[in-house]
Amino acid sequence: YVDVEGRPGTEHLFLVNNQGTRYINCAGRxxxxxxxxxNDVRDRTETAMTQTHCLTVCRLALEAQARAIRL
Known part of the structure; x- marks a missing residue:
């Protein structure tokens, strides 16, 4: 919700990759x-994300937590 360049508002999207940074104003979207x-939970569909994606993210989060070192 913060634009480090100081643009007003909170609906900012920054796409960043090895080619650079792109700003998209998402106001009104x-x-x-x-x-x-x-709806996916209720209807057992895969509109927001696939089940494979969800399970992969959960697995990675659990692996990261298991490997974490308490400081």
């Missing part, structure tokens, strides 16, 4: 992810 996710 609908946020559909959480609605789609809730």
């Amino acid at each position: 609908p946020l559909t992810y959480f609605r789609d996710f809730a």
Whole structure:
């Protein structure tokens, strides 16, 4: 919710890769992810993300937690 260059508002999207950084102003664009996710749970569909993606993310999070070193 913060633009380090100081643009007003909170609906900022930054796409960053090895080719550079791209800014997209998302003001006025609908946020559909959480609605789609809730529908996926209710309807057993894969609109927001695939089950494979979800399980992979969960596995990676558990592996990272298991390897973490408490400071």
